[in-house]
Amino acid sequence: MTKLDDIDRAIVIATQGGLPLVADPYGAVADALGLSAEVVIARLDAMQQDGVVRRIGVVPNHYALGYRFNGMTVWDVADDHVEEAGRRLCATGVVSHCYQRPRLLPDWPYNIFAMIHARDEAAATALVERLATALGPLARGHRVLFSTRILKKTGLRLGRQQGGGTPCSG
Structure with missing residues (x-):
């Protein structure tokens, strides 16, 4: 199991609810964490390569787009x-x-x-x-x-506690 350091953990927590809807989302995350956008992107890429982050993508709300x-x-x-x-x-x-x-x-x-x-x-x-x-x-x-209603689609959410604890599985 990969253990997240404090920076990776902060990046995951800052992005797990979605990237900011701004022109430079990685820059906004970087600014909030006191990092550079390049560091945020490189660390997210490394976490994806290690399997810590499965994917970064858009999750559209089909109902809001007119798909009923x-x-x-x-x-x-x-x-x-x-x-x-x-x-x-x-x-x-x-x-x-x-x-x-x-x-x-x-x-x-x-x-x-x-x-x-x-x-x-x-x-x-x-x-x-x-x-x-x-x-x-x-x-x-x-x-x-x-479907009769839309369900909230979310994955694992990390808490903000310090340290590199492991999530419960089961």
Whole structure:
């Protein structure tokens, strides 16, 4: 396990809620911590290389962008075709994330999950049809579970205590 020094910990705490929405977000973080933007960027890059930080990216609020029909499509695909099915779903360009999950037989035969986002029901239906076409005979069945509300998406949050304590796992 990688132990964070005080500077890395301060950078994680300063950025874990998101980067500031300013022209120079790394500079703003650096100013708040008494560092240079170059140090902040280099340390975030090193933490990403070490696996401490998985990724830095945008997490859009689909509802605020007008995408009201957000659906998790679930697919029943033979286990030996899962990787091919995942590649086909992602190749459509309309899936925001796709992953395999265990079946819960006999009630839940679905093992591939792929999220879609649409502005209206007709557009969502068209996207699901597009995915079904991409999968072709690999798909033995599917359903769509539409979101009824947005959930707050956050990862692990470090506290502000001093020292390099380890988070609880479980």
